[in-house]
Amino acid sequence: MVLMKKEVLTFTTFGTILFVVLVGYWYLHLLQNDQHTQLNVATTEQSSINGQSAFAFFDSMKKYCNIPTQNNFNGREGHFEEEYGLLGVITIFRHGDRGPLVTVNDKIGTNCSLYVTERYKQLENYVRTYKSDLVVKLLPKSDFCIPGLLSKQGASQLIELGNGFKESYAKYFDFSDSNAVKHVSATTTPYSRTIQSIYSFLFGLVGSKTFLNINLQKKSDVTFCFKNCRCEAANRFEKLHKLELKNFFENESSLQNFSSQVQKILKKSEKSKKSILPSTLKDMILHYACHDQIPDCSVEEPICLNSTNIIPLDYYLKREAEVSSSGLNLKKAGILRVYGLLNNIDQQILSWINMSKKRKSKTLLNLPYFHFFSGHDLTLMYILASLRIYDGYLPHFASRLTFEILQKRSQYYLRILWNGLDVTKKICPSSLTYCNARILVNFLHTEMKRHFQTEEFLEACEV
Ligand SMILES: *[C@@H]1O[C@H](CO)[C@@H](O)[C@H](O)[C@H]1NC(C)=O
C-alpha cells in the first residue's frame, strides 16, 4: 500500500487518466500473480511508463486474441430460413492459442492458462480418469506457453467453438445421440496443436461419451491438398508476395527500430534470416498480450514494449493487410494451394447430394453430415484469398470458415460463413439467395482460366 501511494504521487503530473489506467493495471496484476506485483512495484518510474503504454497497447492488441468465454457464441451458423433443409456442414478452422513459433527469451515464463473455461476443466477431469497415455496426450501439458504448442486457453477456445456449433445446429442434429459417430468426421494436420484442437472441438460438440470415437484422418500438408500438392508456380507466387511485403516495409524506420531488437533475439533461431513483418511481430506480441503479461525491459535481451517501439504496430498491420488483400500474387498462390482441398470438398458435397437423392423414402432419416478440418492460419488465408474475401489480416486463433449445404425442394445450395458471419453474398453477388452447391469448383475453374489460361492444375503449376 505504501509503495503504491509513492508511485501514485510521482504520477500526479501525468493527469488523472493515466492514474486510473495505472491503478487498473496494478489491480489486474494484484489479482493475477503475486510474483508479478512485486516486480512491477519494484520498477523505476521510467519502466512504469513503459508498463502504462504497454498496457494501452495490449488493449489494442487484444482484438486479435479471441479470448475464450463460456456461452458467448453468437455465430450465424445454422440460422437460415425454415424452408431450407440442412444436408451437411463442412468447416475449416484454425487451431487455438499457442506459444509463439519464434522462441521468445522469456525468463519468467508466461502463464497461458489465465482464460480457461469451465468446460476445459471438465475435459481435463474426464481425461484424468482415463488412465491412458494416448488420451492424456490430447491435452496441453503445461500451464505455461510452449513454442508452437497449444495452450489450455487455446483448447478452451475450441471447446467453446464446438459447443457453439452443437447449439447452433441443435434444430437439425442431436450431437449427444449415438448417431453422431456415423455423421461426424474430421481431418487434421499432424501437428500436436491441430490434433489437440480437433479433440477439444469434438469434446465441445459431441461430449465425453463419443468424442474419442469420431473418425479422424491425418493429412500431412497444411493445405489438405490431397492429390494436388506439388506446385512450383504456387511456391513462386508465394515468394513474390513475400518479396512484395518486404519491399513495402523496407523504409519503415520505426518498424526497423523494433526489428533490430527482435533480430537480436532471433539470432539464435533459424528464422533470423527472414525479414520481419508486422505480422511476425504481432505473433510474438500476442504471446504477451493474450495472456496479460508485460515483458520485463530490465532483463538481458529484452523485448521492450514501449511507445517508441510498438505503438505503431496496429498501423503497420493495417498497411500489411492492405498489401496482402490486394496482392495478385497471393491470390494466385492461393488458388493453386487450395485446388486439392476445394475439389475434395466439392466431391464431399456431391456425394451428400447423391445420398439425399437416393433417400427419397420417408422412412429413412434424413440427418445432416458434418466434416471438420483442423488446420492453420495459412490454410484459411489461402482459401479466403482464392475466394477473394481475404482482408489481409492473418486469421486469429480458432477462426472458422463454414460451408453449409442446403436443400430446398430439388435444388441444392451453398451458404458460406466466415467467423460466424454470412459472406455468401460476397462470393455470389448475383444470386438471390445462396450460392449454387457446386460454386467452389466452378469458381476455382473460372479463376484458373482467368489467371493461368487453363483449367488444368498441372498445366497451371508450370506457368
Ligand atoms: C496460471 O493461471 C491460472 C489462472 O489464474 C492459475 O489457476 C494457475 O495456477 C496458474 N499456473 C501457474 C503455473 O502459475
Ligand SMILES: *[C@@H]1O[C@H](CO)[C@@H](O)[C@H](O)[C@H]1NC(C)=O
Ligand atoms: C527505400 O529507400 C531507398 C533509399 O532512400 C529508395 O531507393 C527505395 O526506392 C525505397 N523503397 C521503397 C519501397 O520505397
Ligand SMILES: *[C@@H]1O[C@H](CO)[C@@H](O)[C@H](O)[C@H]1NC(C)=O
Ligand atoms: C529509430 O532509432 C533511432 C536511434 O536508434 C532514432 O534516432 C530514431 O528516431 C528511431 N526512429 C523511429 C521512427 O522511431
Ligand SMILES: *[C@@H]1O[C@H](CO)[C@@H](O)[C@H](O)[C@H]1NC(C)=O
Ligand atoms: C523504449 O525502449 C528503448 C530500448 O529498447 C529505449 O531506447 C527508448 O528510450 C524507450 N522509449 C521510451 C519512450 O521509454
Ligand SMILES: *[C@@H]1O[C@H](CO)[C@@H](O)[C@H](O)[C@H]1NC(C)=O
Ligand atoms: C453423384 O452422382 C452422379 C450422377 O449419378 C455421379 O456421376 C457422381 O459420380 C456421383 N458422385 C459422387 C461423389 O458420389
